[in-house]
Amino acid sequence: MKDALPGIIIKAISSLGILIMVFILYFLFREGLPVLRTVTLKDIFLGQFWYPVEEPPTLGMFPLIMGTLAVTALSSAIALPFSLLIALFVAEVAPRRVREFMKPVLEIMGFFPSIVLGFIGMVVLAPWLQNRFDMLSGLNMLNASVLLAVLIVPTVSSLTEEALSSVPRDIRDASYALGATRWETTSKVVIPSALPGILSASLLGVMRGMGETMVVLMAAGGAAIIPMSIFDPVRPLTSTIAAEMGETPVGSAHYAALFFGGVILLVLTLGINLLSAWIEKKGAFRK
DSSP: OTTHHHHHHHHHHHHHHHHHHHHHHHHHHHHHGGGGGTSOHHHHHHOOOEETTSSSOEEOOHHHHHHHHHHHHHHHHHHHHHHHHHHHIIIIISOHHHHHHHHHHHHHHTTOOHHHHHHHIIIIIHHHHHHHHTOSOSOSHHHHHHHHHHHHHHHHHHHHHHHHHTSOHHHHHHHHHTTOOHHHHIIIIIHHHHHHHHHHHHHHHHHHHHTOOHHHHHHSBOOOSOOSSTTSOBOOHHHHHHHHGGGSOTTSHHHHHHHHHHHHHHHHHHHHHHHHHHHHHHHHHHO
16 A cells, blocks of 8 residues: 555646646636637638727737737747757856756746846836837837747757757767767767757747747737837737736626637647657657
8 A cells, every 4th residue: 555655646646737727728718719709710810900899899819819929930039049059058068067057057047037027128128129229119029039038048958958968978979989070979960869859849948938928018019910020019919818808807708809819829839839749759769
């Protein structure tokens, strides 16, 4: 009985976690799907105007979805190259003492409060962008993307470093024995061997940026428009839900539309998560 007790406890806690997740999904779909009684899927996904308090409400989420994708894409384009370079330095170049220092620093930075970054974006970065580029407001897609990149870098760097460090030492030694330099070994042996883990880490970082709320709420500008420039203000789905849910009548079409926005985010992040798992599985199969 003593040997079986830890397994029973672990199974019970795991089952409880699964039940909680199922309940959350049920609640999300139960509250979000009624919006389809008011508008069609075509109006939601292709509608270009978000005026939820009008009568009848206009619930076009196309600008919100495009704002989400645009901010996520720009922040990922900024963060992923830096993440790879940092991970390469920590795993392949840095001396042992530097590596032992930087590894926990990266992990700690991953827990940096996003609301603090949002505040920095409002009071520091936004005025600088406004003065530097002569804009009406510094609260825009570029501001939010830079701050999101700061949040993505520690997560991707840490996971990428683990993927690089997991490459067997024998492969490196064999490359050096054949006369390859450190850079040739890193670029042609280590990175290809760790590529599934690197791609998986990158996708998890993208998912981290897509689900962030406070940074985009405080620094993105809050305009429900389709961005045509990195200096345009945007209103991603996460900031829309956070800004409007507290003042929305329960049971209204607006209320259901916000929950449906959560469903859209769930589908997007689930797709990225499944893609990450598939890449990791393919990499394990090849090995």
